[in-house]
Amino acid sequence: MRTGAFLYPWDVDGDPAAPELLAGLGLTQVTLAAAYHSTRALTPRHPVRRIVTAEHAAVLYPPDPGRWAGRALRPYPAGEWAPGDAYGRAAEALAATGLDVHSWVVLAHNSRLGAEHPGTSVVNAHGDRYPWAPCIARPEVRALLVGLAAEAAVRPGAAGTELESCGWYGLAHLHAHDKTAGIPLGEREQLLMSLCFCPSCRQGYADEGADPDELAAAVRAALVPAWNGAGPAGGLGALETPALAWRARTARAFQDAAVAAVRAAAPPGFRVLLHADPDPYRCGADAGTDPAHVLGLADGVVARPPKLAGFAAHARAETVLAANLPIVTGLGGAPGRLARDAGQAREEGATELRLYHAGLASDADLDAVRKELRAVG
Template sequence: MQSSVLAFATDLIDEGADTFFGNLTERAGVGGLTLASVYHAARDVFPHHPTRVVRYLEPGAAYFRPDPARWAGQRLAPVAAGAIGERDPFAEAAEQTRRRGLKLHAWTVFCHNDRLGFQHPDCAPANAFGDRHLTELCPANPEVRAYAHTLVDELARYGVDAIRAESLHFHGLRHGYHHERYFEQLGAVAEALLGLCFCPHCRSAARAQGVPAEEVQQVVSTEIRRRLADDRAAAEPAALDRLADGALAAYVDAAAATVTSLAAELAERAGRQGMRLSFMDGDGPGAGWLAGIDLPALTAAGVGIETLGYARTPEAVREKVAAFALHGVRPADLAVILRPMAQDCDGPANLAAKITTLRELGVPEVEFYNYGLMRLHSMDRIGAALHG
């Protein structure tokens, strides 16, 4: 079983290569590093950081040095994080992993990008009223797709073994924006409908599938208004697949085809350059329909799947993996992320039992979240669990 720890480039920069990689190899004993290459905004607490406890991560920043020639003529382009200065953490990580015999994975956030969404609103998803969700990029937009393709090419020059593709899909209304507020209860249906994209590119993709996109948009906007006007209406259940006489379900299916085609293109592009691409499905099987996640279609297109195995017990981890099989994803096609921290694990035996469960199921890869956000004794748990 391959193993890796997810980490931020700032961990490497702030701790230095010897301490950082020493913890990975001597304490955790893993065979790889999964380093964030492009990441979203965050404010985190770092328990073992040498000089600070709280750090902010810049919105939509790149933690490598973008090659200007590759991005010539493209409006959407990554911007190097100010925290890395003149350094290239990915080049440093590539050199260190090669020297130490470790795999290097690029943990890459594609469509959740506040920086680019605010700079280029026309590339962000639009709800049924035309309001742009500026914390995201729409995967149907041709410029967004070109950005994603070029990003894969950039990562290939570092000798990356695999790309862990996070947020390579649509997002719902609630996605943790700063001071995001909902003083009235919107209800699950209104929230779901407000998360659908009706930008010109998504409507065009739906029409190409024979879906009356404008009619669906009108039905959705009317239904949202009805639920916003009255709290009793907001609480009403609704079968989303029956709205607009079933056309809404077809519209969502068209969005899923958009996501699948982009992921397949990127996986093929990565493969031509010696890399694997795994689609990170954080919510698990059956939960991503409105985000455009079609697991059977993704695996049929040759896209690997990575999921969160966040759970207190090995039995719960087993159930999470088994649920994927019901959606056409074999354990052999999965990578699973575990948390060795206290909210999931009470010690190395618990973590070891989860790893044993994954091995028994045939899961080939396990990753651990997250280097800088865990106490150092959680790194020791990883080593004890992996190597007894």
């Protein structure tokens, strides 16, 4: 079973032992970050460092000045955590071991963009901005992200790409010193708190036949039971259908444009996968999609079990259904159960595995992965 693992360039760049270690796990490919959001990460085996602080969302290679000349919104180069062409150096070292290298591109998740250009962000029904969540309905945001998809995906030597956050982002977001868990919010509440009311979305709701002011008021009213502990959020009545129709149409148009841009820039045979959820209204890294549509658009998806089963009914013989399995014990993964989890994923329709995340895993975790992959075959 074809197996890949996620990796950051800084896990390899500057560590001569890393490529052979990874190749020795029994992997087929590495999905290497080319554009990534801000993070703080461990590098448990690197000979020089142990903590990498990526201070803002950035491309991990030198962006093409010609592509972005004259544009107010453009990708941010990385700082000292990934200097120069860190992606290229890591990709070359990994390819030398025989591993296939695919790019990993995060799109609609960028806190620095929202801080420096507040008008690009999702705005909830209460008027709160989410600076980490670029609104994909904004024309200038779409232009940035579609251009980023093409440039970051098709790096020299990459055999394919995996596009993360290729759709709506919303309320849910890991944040420093987070204090948002005092009131549990289920999927319904998360969706209502993620509906955007920026000028572009307000116009979109109006185009679908919903008054945006009435819709915002309905969202606020629907959330009242969640805030006072009386029960789950309510519905939006007749306004719900046009609101969700706008969201689904916008996400689909963005996904179409991003994949088309990658295909136009890529050589023949280049593989395009989306990190996806079969619920079309889902927000986040695994963006909501229409399974039938996205599997006709891209070569496949990367999804977390049991969500993978939602795509299996729409898969063709050549469709890639990659199960995203956690292998870092400290992050809740279970590398010692990898063979069993892979078997369950295969029953759900998985054709490949993705292991999250080889660079963050301890030596003991990787030892377990090596053993378990022999059993997977």
